[in-house]
Amino acid sequence: MLHLSLDEPSYYWQPVVSSSKPQYGSAKDFEKAISELKIAFPDEDAVSTDPDDVYAHGYSVNDYHRGTAHSVVVYPKSTEDVVKIVRIANKYRMPIVAYAGATSLEGQFRGHSAGGICVDMAQMNQILQINEGDSDMVCQPGVGWVEINETLHEKGIPLFFPIDPALSATLSGMISNGCSGIVLPSGEVIKTRRRSRKSAADFDTTKLFVGAGDTLGIITEVTIRLAPVLPSTVAVVHFPDVRRACEAVKDVMNKGVGIQSVEILDDLFMTAINNFGQSGRVWPTKDTLFFKLQGHSAASLKESAKVVREVAEKHGGFGFQLAKNDEEAENIWTDRKNAHYAGLALVPECRPLATDVCVSVSRLPDLIHETQKDLKNSGIMAPIVGHVGDGNFHAQILFTIDAEYQIAKEVSTRLVHRAIAMDGTCTGEHGVGLGKRQYLVEELGAGTVGLMKTVKNALDPLGLFNPGKAYDDTNSK
Amino acid sequence: MLHLSLDEPSYYWQPVVSSSKPQYGSAKDFEKAISELKIAFPDEDAVSTDPDDVYAHGYSVNDYHRGTAHSVVVYPKSTEDVVKIVRIANKYRMPIVAYAGATSLEGQFRGHSAGGICVDMAQMNQILQINEGDSDMVCQPGVGWVEINETLHEKGIPLFFPIDPALSATLSGMISNGCSGIVLPSGEVIKTRRRSRKSAADFDTTKLFVGAGDTLGIITEVTIRLAPVLPSTVAVVHFPDVRRACEAVKDVMNKGVGIQSVEILDDLFMTAINNFGQSGRVWPTKDTLFFKLQGHSAASLKESAKVVREVAEKHGGFGFQLAKNDEEAENIWTDRKNAHYAGLALVPECRPLATDVCVSVSRLPDLIHETQKDLKNSGIMAPIVGHVGDGNFHAQILFTIDAEYQIAKEVSTRLVHRAIAMDGTCTGEHGVGLGKRQYLVEELGAGTVGLMKTVKNALDPLGLFNPGKAYDDTNSK
Structure with missing residues (x-):
């Protein structure tokens, strides 16, 4: 019903999305950028071009994407440090990819084919404020949720951060609520909102950055809401x-x-x-x-x-x-x-392709049932875990050889189409990254994806922030 | 800590916000637009230029802003109708303001000084789908929350829409969750998301339109989440x-x-x-x-x-x-x-200035206490109601004559500064509209307000959608 085909008069404005690929700096530019990074961060371990390091930051054994190395890894300690990095990236037109707990499953922190700077948040791991009376806390984004809950427990504060993702997940990857300090692609630092629970001060710009996979800005400070520890x-x-x-x-x-x-x-x-x-x-x-x-x-x-x-x-x-x-x-x-x-231990030497569709809860039984049939027919091993209350489930499709990987991809593709046909989404929680880009227009329509690109283009006209991921298809990899 | 004053190198990109005022059509253009609207909507009551009507749509006795008439009021019945209106607005460069339950308190539906089209959602009041198994429903935005709950009750469906604002409030003004059909300033229709409860398919563009007061698009279809009716x-x-x-x-x-x-x-x-x-x-x-x-x-x-x-x-x-x-x-x-x-009945012939600050719950007692003192000193009548669990409260400052209105404004201004100094917001739920524009930079910083304008400019380059409200200060009124 919402897909109109009215005659298109020529007079009305069409969103202008730059269709040209971003122009990145040359190899020589990138060398200069790395030199400047080393001057800006004189600590011995703050800037790494070690081949193992730049590759390890662009690869994960937990997913099914191939690895792509970055040019350099930098370890900032503060918002100011991130600003310095972003300014150097701007100066030399160098892609920039944030990295934290490395639990992403869709290649979110893979390097770009042009090379680029990986910003590892490992040392931005300070808890800045605990506000017991308001049930919230302010943290740097590299803090892990397990550490947050351990800290609260040790201090005898009867509150906890009520989420339960992978053990090594950090705030960076799962911003759930509250205000954030953000470094924009321009190098400008903003605070998206105040610490009050509720606000109607226009559209909440925080929400632009939640789920955007660092394509619009790098989050450097997070306020999270805590819940009371109850029996x-x-x-x-x-x-x-x-x-x-x-x-x-x-x-x-x-x-x-x-x-x-x-x-x-x-x-x-x-x-x-x-x-x-x-x-x-x-x-x-x-x-x-x-x-x-x-x-x-x-x-x-x-x-x-x-x-x-x-x-x-x-x-x-x-x-x-x-x-x-x-x-x-x-x-x-x-x-x-x-x-x-x-699950991984079921098949020696396997890697997993974890699916992540989400539908209305009323459609979930049919969806899982049909998917179980499809998996059975495909002959591939794939245990299923589901967050049933949300209508979200994962099939952990286990493959070892290329032929199995192809089968896994095919089953996964059929599953996504099935979920979208049920008015669902290709991703309930893992995000789009590299793995779900091809489904986005089918799910949201060209207009909505165009809107995302229009916003991206307005905020990051040089196309430097995590290029080629999510709604950004300028990188064909 | 987030307000940096690093040296500004000249090489990095600065967001470009058009500082020139939008160029609207001439009086003659607007006449042509009204003629085209009458042709596009031949029903007798669909287009009104009746002086009482265009003024009544730009005024409210429940708030403290002066009224400003629109040029014309149009009553669409469908998304397609809204598209027609938006295209005519584009053709003749005519401001466009959406109107629904008229319970806004900050002048959100006031006319623009240049004139413009008021889009009254009164006839977009259909319930399109009730999905009992998924605890959600799909509606046009002109449906009132009271009607929604009465309909569910009459049908014997043990669910309700768990909010409780002014009795005549409609969905338009209080979009709280779920996907939406949106008509963009370009006339393009998008659906921001699918009906599943959860999605990680990039940043949620729904959130761009929630709280934006129709400055970025007009919402024409809404999915709302329902809660079980419990004892x-x-x-x-x-x-x-x-x-x-x-x-x-x-x-x-x-x-x-x-x-x-x-x-x-x-x-x-x-x-x-x-x-x-x-x-x-x-x-x-x-x-x-x-x-x-x-x-x-x-x-x-x-x-x-x-x-x-x-x-x-x-x-x-x-x-x-x-x-x-x-x-x-x-x-x-x-x-x-x-x-x-x-409260209004406390003072004959009065009008209210309703304040709307929100702070962390730990700061609320101090904030209310200081405000009560201030109100007492001012000698003006102002009962207080608060949504205490959220840290949000309203002083209903009652004035009759200009001198009292000035006092009310002064008390309100002091209250906002006090709340912002406590890391709170000028508006917990009423929105910015006309009344809170001057506090936005103090609350969010120039960077965040600049970001909002950048997004506005990218989506609505002609500045037609509810101009001069919220973060948009191009209308000095």
Whole structure:
């Protein structure tokens, strides 16, 4: 309905997107840039052109993209340092790619074919402020979420950062809320918003940078919202199939009980966890839901668990288990957290192609069901984990040889088309990076992608910030 | 710390913001535009140049800005109709201002001094889809939130749209979540995202249009997220002063009980409600908290109420009342909803200047306390209502004559400076419109406001969409 084909009168304005590729500096320019970086950062370890280092920063064993080295890696310690780097990049027209926890799965921190500067946030890892009374904190972006929660715990502050991604993930890659210090492609430093929880002071420019994969600016300071530490526990229940598990989740989400997280692991992932050898128990190899529950008292937790059990059993759930204490809860949750590496251990020497589609929760059972059939037909090993409450799931497609990689790509492509046909997205949380660029117009339409490029062009006319990633198709790699 | 004053080398790019005022069409051009609108919309009532109509659409008795008429009001029924209007606006370089529930308080729908087209969304009021299984619905933007909730209730769907603004507010003015159909200043129609709950498909262009006050595009289709209807109730408790009430809220928010809403009304507002004559009870004229609680069962509600009472009394709360049944809960909540008109009735023939600052919750007690002192010294009547959980409050400053209006402006200006000095915002929810433009650079910095203008300039190079509002200072009015 929104795809109009009215006659196009010639008088109205069309967004002008530069279709020419950016002009980067020459190899000689880049050499000069590296010399200036070494002068600007005299510390011995602050600037590296070591071949292993520049390649390691443009590669990851956790994904399926080939590696591309940067020209140089720089380790800033402050916003001012990032400004210095951005100014040198401008002067010599050099691409610039930010790097932090390196948990991206879509090639977000790969180098550019023209070469460029990799800005490693490892030393921008300071916690700047903890505001207990406001349940927020201000950090540099290189701080890891695990460290944040450990720090809060050690200081006896009853708050935590309520997210749960890969263990080494840092704020850089997962900015979720609040104001940010940003270095723009111009070298200008802005603060996108104030620390109040709510603001209606025009469109929230913070949101331009969230999810943009450092294509519009480099985030150098982050305010995150914290949640109170409340009594919590973990429950597990098995199902005859994924469809009924999904339906149980849909039902339980409308009951108003306190659910922090609900995850599905299919029978293959449960097998993988048993094989992995890190678990203290042997799980039934059945499609399984893991619930993390929270409440204001032990009594309310118990009542929530009762509701979850009743709803689950109504949908064919069986073998319901509630952790007996905090230690058991943590152990069970660790089994779920180990899924990624347990899955990889299923096939020696394999690499994973992790899919990331997300659809409305009502479509999720069909989508997973059809995908399981497709995976079975393809003959390739692919355990499935899903954030069911969001309609988001990952098939971890395991390949070793090129022929398998081709099959994985084909299954993944069919899955993306299937999700988009269900009014879903090619990526629920991993981002576009290099791996999902080709689906963006199909998902969002040429107009919306054109709008993104118009904004990019207005902010970064030289095309220096993480070029060739996300909506930016100027790099064909 | 983020305000750098490094030497500015000349080589790096500076955002180019057109500082020249937009060139609008002549009076003759606008006449031609109106003729074309009448041809494009042949229905008798679709295009109005009636002087009362064009003025009524550029004025509101609920705020403190003077009225400015539009040249013409048009009533589209569809996205395609809006495209037609935008194309005619482009052809004749005519400003365009969207209008919906008319509950804005900062002059957002005032006409432009150059004249222009007012696009009234009254007939774009269709509910297009209700997706019960996904807890969302798709609507045209002219639908009111009250109608949405009545429709869901009548259809027996156990979901609701969990917001609670002015009764006549429509989606247009308060887009809160989900994907949107947008008509861009170019006349191009885009859909910003798919219906899945989560997406990482680059920066979310939806967010560009949320809070932008129709300066970047006109929203023509909205997907909103719904919440389950759960058992709920209302509790009221009084306090010796606002400071202790705020502290109770801070404390209770960390207990993990289900709170839909918590509002503070000061003693003056409680007096106003008693005087207003719509309430079935006589309230103690004390600073009062209204809690709307929700839970998964009557038992969990009761337990939550117990926690709220204990925490409140620890902070000096007294006279705790819990509604005995749903009817009583609704009556009590209606008293709180009547605050705006009850306040206005305090002073015959007055108009209100409603302030809207928002700070971190830890700063709210000090901010309200200092503001109460300032208001008292000014001798002007100004009841206070606050969304305490967010750190947001409104003083409804009541004026009748010019001298009082000047005092109201001065108090409001001091309040904004005070809030910004506390790392807060000039507007928590009413937006910038005409009334808060002068504070934006103080709050966000010239860089961030420049960024907004750069985006505006890239999307709307002719400056046609709601010119002179929000970050756009090209209209000096």
